[in-house]
Amino acid sequence: MVLRVAAVLSLVVVFTSTLFAQSGDEQTIRSADREWSSSAKISSLDKFLSFYADDATVLPFNAPLVTGKENIRQFFTQLFSKPGFAVTFAPTKVQVSKSRDMAYEIGTAQLTLNDAQGQSSTTPAKYVVVWRKEATHTWKAVADIFNTDK
Numbered sequence: 001m002v003l004r005v006a007a008v009l010s011l012v013v014v015f016t017s018t019l020f021a022q023s024g025d026e027q028t029i030r031s032a033d034r035e036w037s038s039s040a041k042i043s044s045l046d047k048f049l050s051f052y053a054d055d056a057t058v059l060p061f062n063a064p065l066v067t068g069k070e071n072i073r074q075f076f077t078q079l080f081s082k083p084g085f086a087v088t089f090a091p092t093k094v095q096v097s098k099s100r101d102m103a104y105e106i107g108t109a110q111l112t113l114n115d116a117q118g119q120s121s122t123t124p125a126k127y128v129v130v131w132r133k134e135a136t137h138t139w140k141a142v143a144d145i146f147n148t149d150k
Contacts, residue, residue: 025096029103029131029139033091040087042080049073053132053140061125061147084114089127103131103139111148124149 032051039047049069052058058066058075066075079085089109096103109125127146131139 025100025103025133025139026094029094029096029105030091032139033089033105033107037087037089040080040089041085042077045073045076045080048076051141052144053134053142056140056142056144059143059145082113083118084112084120086110086112089125091129101133103133105129105131109146 036048036051038044039051041048049072052069052072054069056067056069056072058072060066060075060079063075066072087109089107091105091107093107094103094105105128107127107129109127110122111125112120112122115121125146125148127144129141129145130143132142134140
């Protein structure tokens with residue numbers, strides 16, 4: 001009987017420690033998202049890019065794949081420089097793998113640009129980001145796809 005209780009307690013400890021670790025990783029990613037979203041402007045481009053892995057791929061709406069940090073830099077430099085550009089985003093779901101080395105998030109965003117008449121126009125959007133835990137134990141985005149709702 002004592003062995004059964006010990007075995008059950010061991011399983012509970014392993015299960016709860018895994019959940020707490022996954023929850024900690026989820027909170028780390030959510031915190032990174034807050035910083036990432038607030039850096040989405042031309043004046044903070046380097047900070048914004050720091051959330052991407054060197055081998056990341058961005059899959060923007062109405063545009064071809066963008067792979068590698070320098071190409072991603074060029075893409076966002078052009079996007080952030082558009083008149084009236086502003087974006088905010090936040091995850092609605094973050095799921096960390098059991099192995100705690102990969103995660104994905106689904107979220108919503110608000111994209112603002114000037115229209116053809118120069119008037120500010122905001123469009124709702126959605127996105128998916130795939131995160132990878134690097135050897136340094138930091139989370140980096142390896143895939144980022146986004147598109148507008150309209």
